[in-house]
Amino acid sequence: MNSANQIWEPARSPAVVHFMPTIQCHCGAVKVSVEGAPVAQFYCHCNHCQRVHGAAYVPVSMYRAEQVKVLTGEPSMWRLHATPRATCRDCGTRIFAEPPGFGMRGVMAMLLPEGSFEPQFHIQCQHALLPVKDDLPHFKGFPGAFGGSNDVIDW
Ligand SMILES: [Zn+2]
Numbered sequence: 580m581n582s583a584n585q586i587w588e589p590a591r592s593p594a595v596v597h598f599m600p601t602i603q604c605h606c607g608a609v610k611v612s613v614e615g616a617p618v619a620q621f622y623c624h625c626n627h628c629q630r631v632h633g634a635a636y637v638p639v640s641m642y643r644a645e646q647v648k649v650l651t652g653e654p655s656m657w658r659l660h661a662t663p664r665a666t667c668r669d670c671g672t673r674i675f676a677e678p679p680g681f682g683m684r685g686v687m688a689m690l691l692p693e694g695s696f697e698p699q700f701h702i703q704c705q706h707a708l709l710p711v712k713d714d715l716p717h718f719k720g721f722p723g724a725f726g727g728s729n730d731v732i733d734w
Pocket residue numbers: 604605606607608609667668669670671672
């Protein structure tokens with residue numbers, strides 16, 4: 580059975596491991612604390628993220644749900660299909676998504692301070708609008724540690 584560490588290298592740099600800031604939406608109405616090291620950091624190419632963000636893919640920093648706490652404001656937990664996505668009611672910033680059944684919250688990594696996003700792989704490349712050619716693994720769906728097939732795309 581695969582563990583996370585057998586599939587990708589855990590994030591190691593001090594900026595990532597000791598990160599404990601408050602992040603906020605663009606207007607400042609919603610403030611969220613993010614405590615400790617992420618479980619994983621990756622780019623998601625899924626067709627839901629594409630629609631919600633109006634983007635080809637999004638950078639995600641995934642944490643256990645209890646590491647991510649809303650401190651101020653009351654974000655909308657609007658859902659596309661099953662996944663609630665915490666969104667500021669005023670400025671529309673997507674702050675985190677909470678895929679059901681995992682106990683995880685995926686924070687939109689563009690909200691983190693510079694230097695604290697160190698992507699380890701790409702997921703859902705089967706939906707990619709364009710190939711992103713880099714040295715990271717490109718999973719067709721999800722890696723094994725996320726309950727996926729571990730299949731990769733040949734970019
Ligand atoms: Zn806002």
